[in-house]
Amino acid sequence: GIQVEQSPPDLILQEGANSTLRCNFSDSVNNLQWFHQNPWGQLINLFYIPSGTKQNGRLSATTVATERYSLLYISSSQTTDSGVYFCAVDMGTYKYIFGTGTRLKVLA
Amino acid sequence: KAGVTQTPRYLIKTRGQQVTLSCSPISGHRSVSWYQQTPGQGLQFLFEYFSETQRNKGNFPGRFSGRQFSNSRSEMNVSTLELGDSALYLCASSYGTASRGNTEAFFGQGTRLTVV
Numbered sequence: 001g002i003q004v005e006q007s008p009p010d011l012i013l014q015e016g017a018n019s020t021l022r023c024n025f026s027d028s029v030n031n032l033q034w035f036h037q038n039p040w041g042q043l044i045n046l047f048y049i050p051s052g053t054k055q056n057g058r059l060s061a062t063t064v065a066t067e068r069y070s071l072l073y074i075s076s077s078q079t080t081d082s083g084v085y086f087c088a089v090d091m092g093t094y095k096y097i098f099g100t101g102t103r104l105k106v107l108a
Numbered sequence: 109k110a111g112v113t114q115t116p117r118y119l120i121k122t123r124g125q126q127v128t129l130s131c132s133p134i135s136g137h138r139s140v141s142w143y144q145q146t147p148g149q150g151l152q153f154l155f156e157y158f159s160e161t162q163r164n165k166g167n168f169p170g171r172f173s174g175r176q177f178s179n180s181r182s183e184m185n186v187s188t189l190e191l192g193d194s195a196l197y198l199c200a201s202s203y204g205t206a207s208r209g210n211t212e213a214f215f216g217q218g219t220r221l222t223v224v
Contacts, residue, residue, distance in 0.1 A: 033212065096141075
């Protein structure tokens with residue numbers, strides 16, 4: 001089956017720093033989403049981005065489907081950005097396959 | 109617009125019992141899927157329903173089952189609970205399509221099940 005790998009697994013930043021999270025996938029995908037899981041467990045939608053580039057405030061994402069990767073950029077990080085970031089891909093089979101996540105900690 | 113609602117939020121059950129979890133999707137969404145999250149296995153797909161039909165099922169034992177009602181609300185049931193079933197169960201709602209895979213999924217707050 002498709003493999004979804006995220007890197008780095010853990011990231012510690014000082015407030016105000018920028019970061020790039022990566023998601024590699026091993027097969028062609030129909031859809032790709034980025035999520036932020038808050039401390040209470042809820043998955044918060046960040047981007048629905050099967051291809052191209054999108055921006056939302058301090059966050060932006062780029063998916064290069066032909067090269068099978070997606071990047072999530074966080075600029076000017078804040079302590080509230082802490083948590084786990086997941087990418088999830090769908091191959092057209094009505095299910096999302098999740099990566100193992102990147103655990104981000106932003107220090108004040 | 110109301111989000112995805114899962115009930116109950118927390119549940120403690122004894123080994124051998126059964127449990128039913130409920131999910132109400134966003135109004136107008138016809139696809140509901142379920143995921144299990146554990147520290148060891150991460151987020152794993154359980155099953156997906158669209159217009160009351162199960163279209164895909166993950167690699168879980170038959171003790172895990174689900175259904176979807178005509179109003180798109182969904183329930184999942186776990187029978188003969190085992191300690192390893194302790195997990196966060198997440199429900200996702202999407203508009204859904206008849207044949208082109210997932211559309212954007214929105215998740216509920218989850219049900220945290222503890223089996224003792």
